[in-house]
Amino acid sequence: MKKILLVKIFSVLMLITSVAWAQDRTVSGRVTSADDGSGLPGVNVLLRGTETGSITDVDGNYRLSIPASGGTLIFSFVGFVTQEVAVGSRAVIDVQMASDVTQLSEVVVTGYGVQEKRTLTGSIASVKGDVLQNVPIQSVDRGIQGRLAGVQVSSSSGQPGGALNVRVRGIGSINASNDPLWIVDGVQLGRFGQSTQGSSNPLGSINPNDIESVEVLKDAASSAIYGAQAANGVILVTTKKGKKGRTRLEVNAQYGTAQPFNLYEMMNGQQFAEMKEEAYRNAGLSVNTAYSTFGDPNDANLESHDWVNEMFQNGQLGTYDLSMSGGDDKTSFLFSGSYQFQEGQIIQSDWQRGTARLNITHKATDKLTIGANISLAYQRTFGSIANGNFVNGPFQAAFTAQPTSNPYTSQGGFSLYPTRAPGSHLFGYNIKQGVEQEVRLGRTPQTVSSFNLAYEIIPGLTLAGFAGVDASFGTDNNQRPGTIPVFAGGQMVVVSRRTIAWNTNTTLNYSKKIGDIHQISGLVGFEYRREERGGVTASQFTYPNPALTLLSSGATARPASEFYFDNARQGLFGQVKYALKDRYIADFTLRRDGSSRFGTNSKYGTFYAGSLAYRITEESFMDGLTWLDDLKIRVSYGKIGNSDINDYDWFTAYGSPAAGSTGIPAGAQYLGGSILRLARLGNDLISWESETQASAGIDFALFGSRLRGSFEYYNNLTENLLFDVPLPTDSGVGSVRGNSGEVVNRGFDIELGGVVMDKGSFKWNITANVSTLHNELVSLPNNQKRIGNTLIVGEPISFLYLFDYAGINPANGKAMIYDTLGNLSYSGATRDAAVRGSNIPKYFGGLSNNFSYKGVNLEVFFQFQGGNQAFNGDLYNLYASGSSANNQLVSQLARWQNPGDVTNVARAYQGGVIDGFDQQFSTFGTTQFMSDASYVRLKQITLSYNLPSSIISKMKLNKVSVFVQGLNLWTYTKFDGIDPEVVSNNNGTGVSSFGVYPVAKQFMGGISIGL
């Protein structure tokens, strides 16, 4: 039972259209669900060929006046098969309605409105809230991973509450953002404003259990109404609303554990010391230096410490939430609250969130409806340093720390690292101490709230107003206590940040059905959005005691810095939709948008889309094909835009250098005087990046909807890329923002679903989706064929440019590559490197199996992607044949030792530069560290049991369900790193992953009670 609010809107229309009519007698009855026999409220009951109708009440009862001659009643309700029943002479007609597995009558949320899926002309992929319900995820983007064709979701961090990358139909932009526009109940979310102390998520303030549905607008036809913000796709998140009827209460609780998996297998003390001894000896250095620095492998008492075990843990996680919802004829509400916490699988990494929500709708008069969706959230993130070669990050140092160095002193305190030669490795940073004692705390109160009014001027014509805001006011604290030797005295950095993004719109909606033949609807509107981000970073050094943490307790004043950004957009839009006999459907959208981010005379752009759908099954000549329930062909074409660049790129800025990322300004003075320099070369001509999207698809349902699905082809061309056009650096400027270059993304989105088995009480459903993606750079500024080694026309926009690894020379243990001529070489020139693979997957998708038997339900969900390569930067440190002070993978024991040894591990050689040849080829990486990052992951198994109503009714409850579930349980991949899901963090550096925070394996158990 969904979209009650929408049903209400329809019902309002129905009531209003129930003008006086010759009414001679009354028919009444009760509408129940065929599934469980419960009364269905809100069902539309319409006398065919008339405007006479009614709506069922809370218990499913209805009453309708009909002509004495009777007629046919049409019972329709979202998610159920519409039924037509001839009245005859009966006065009581009870109807059982069956769920509609075809979902043809399902209503999907579209830009500024709703539509029945049946009549859609564009590409909208949808996930309903039940998929997200009680899954131990922190944000909705994780919940849609693998669920939707054409929508690729990958983790950018396994940090609890961390960020994800969502890409709709490929990657169209090179320097502008590729993030889709997220809209929660009409509020266009800001992309920024999260904590700086660990990966965090812009959607983190929304409790996934509050979500009714997620709709992804994938093509121009569905998204052009958002014009210039739509090129990366638009994702509409709709939260639950109250339903008419008694107040229902639902309580959910679950608890579980998060565990690390597939960590690197590192050497023990003995093995490590042996490698170091050999590396020193081979390099002509004193082995005694190796012994005194790393330990003596011949020492029977040589210690061995497992740093990985010190740093990783089984974390706890739990979710508790409560919701109440209900309503009467005038008012409906949903009230919910939740608390969720999760510890990472690494120590000192956790996340907590509390949320509260009130969604309320009130019919003030027959014509006026007001509503508000108010949400408050508080997130507390304790972050980890990850995604880079950071010696103070646990995902680097837990593996590289020397096993012959004890993290602890004999007194149980933290030792100076490494114990034999403090300071000689990892900057003397004892990672265990560092992570235990450094505070990286982000606290973010946030609201995503909106208010709306709808006034029905005449039946079918509604004027609506909307105002929404996404506001957060956060504080980040980074304390580096003086107890950590490298931070002698102690350091504290405080970032106080605020983001306020608000948008308003006014729309005029019209919908009119003329007879049974013409259905016309239209929409015009105006929208304004403004976003403002600002904050202050302050720091202080030299503290008397680590327990004193306020800035005012520090003795050494540090410079403060401030940032401020703002941008504004406005747009005027319109949409017209026409359906002839429910068979031929046409839709046209136009939007004119302006953005503050563009040049004085190039702020405005016009965007449009048109689409057609043909529902062949409505044709009379198809009537004989009873096995064919539905067949629809859709085509769409449009041009939409992207303006997601920095706020002031058009402006030539002369200013003081920006503060460093840690908040400590670098280079802002000379000799105590302020400095001014060219901060950015502006381009007053820059304007919209535009994306032309074409798509064609077929939707079908067969055999009583036992099999349904859709095939769709898309071809998206991004032009006038908002490109950082490189300038000769001898101009003193590296690049300028311009509109140049083209990228194409094309592929197929395929969705299939079916009932495999439906016998007795046993039911097995499969839903699957797969998408293909071809990404290609079509042109570059000034007709260049390439820019350096990062962009090449004809290649994908993200690739790995590497030397071709040729293995270890068995004669001398030196690493070799193939040069351009195919000859073996110890060193590489620029010309020897080439494109060896791309980070962009060629296909991705998901497969869900749902088994149910009586009250038992089992969901088994796989998610996959493939065709992408990844370059594992961790191996620079760990696959180095003992050449550095880093601990090594156990695999390095297979190093070359004697002429004739055939191995992939070079000769152990301190420094890794043998006779001047870097064994890791410093200018470019080699294919040795590149591997196929395709994977299939058993993402989720959920086993739940609904207690039979015979039991729960005795307990005076409505519903009791218990469940156990696991996430990320099994993975198949050839990737040589920890997690193939977290591999694209360091794009642009040529490395796919380096010190990344992998995702955790999770096991949960929980209970859900409704009354």
Place this chain on the structure above:
Amino acid sequence: MKMKMKLNKIAITGLFALSLVACDITTVDKSALSPALALNTTAGVQSAVLSTYRRTAEFDFYGQQANLHGDAFADNIEIVNRTGRYEQEWVNGIGVYANRWAVSYRGINDANYVIEYLPKLKLSDVPSSGTITSQQVLDHLKGEALFLRSLFYMELLRVYAYSPGKEVNGFNLGVILRDTPTEVVTDADKRARSTNLECYQFVETDLLEAINLLLPASAIGAAWPASLGTNTFPFRATKAAAHALLARHYLNWSRFADADTQATTALTLVPTAAPVTAAGFVTAFSTATHPESIFEIEIRATDWSGVDGANNSMNSITTNMLSGSQYVIAASAELIAAHEATDVRRNLYINTAATLNKPQSRKWPGEKGAFVENIPVIRRAEMYLIQAESRARQNNDAGAQTAVNTIRTNRGLAATALTGTALVDLIMNERRVEFALEGFRFYDFKRLGQDITKPAASGVGTLSYSDFRVLQQIPNDQVLLNSSLVQNPGY
């Protein structure tokens, strides 16, 4: 229903109010101004000058690499901790060193903005002091910009081009010359390299003009208008510094007579001409302001973010005095052996178990705390040794002896009476020992067209002057971007 009517009215009014909310989409970047606004005051122009100074302290300039590469490419260092850093440089790997290009031109563009906008100031708006007129303030600021522009061009030329007259196979390209700021996209045109001679002449002209414009050291300091903040010798350019830089430039050009003249003039213009004494030599390097500095870059802790010092400072790379140091570079055995027995400069090197039994230098001891120290760019000793070398190469042995002995007697050594080639060799060795880890060694071979000797430990043997690696690779992406830009031979 009256109530209903009222509600409806309110609703409609509300809707209109919403739609009328701010139809304004202009925004302002609060962090910056247009160049014309930013540079319309004397203080603004001076801030642009100070930016140019600040660029010279970047890690791919004098902050680290420009001071250490010259030693790593030649025979003064040994890699003590094999971290990958300087290892390729040490064995003269191919194309290992391409960073100097962009950083230099950013500095040049800074200076070009100053030179472009400075004449637009109204003289009546320019501050003055009791002893310095407004015109002198303007002249001095322009002189500083010309001085700094020269510094950047000289650094580019020694890395990417042969000295005039020392070309290999006639390859005589210099670098790209720009003397106007990049203000709009079309200013960033794709240019070809000028010849090395044109570039050397360009720098000569700039420095001669700077000499005319700059105030002497005695006229700045307290006399500088208070409203313009601090201008203290040797942290900003002076007439002496410009003469000294020109002396270095003529030496690179093998114009020895001119080099001698400029060095001599520079020494007459500095507050104290004498070099530090033998007793004070080592401590001079741990004194915040080196007593010999003619031009020195001032660095403060605030200039670096938290890890900059440990990651990139010269102190971190050349010592392990502080926890977290890299300690990559120690002195080579050959450098130590180049010291005569009583040379106090030998005392700069500490050789104990704590230094991994390698001669660790104390030239960059991070005396301002947490890896921070000022960077002397031109020292008086250089002027004496330029005098000495120039005179010796012009067969003025007596004059050369006077100059070199001023240094030798202040370094714990006996005065020399050598003549001819032996004297030249001695002076070149003085330069090696005096300026170790200050970035001169490789370029002393190069400017003279000589083969480069390497430490035995590097296993490289001698690098022939005709080897293409003597010139560094111009960043490959720039050559790809700009078809007019000719790459150096061999790359």
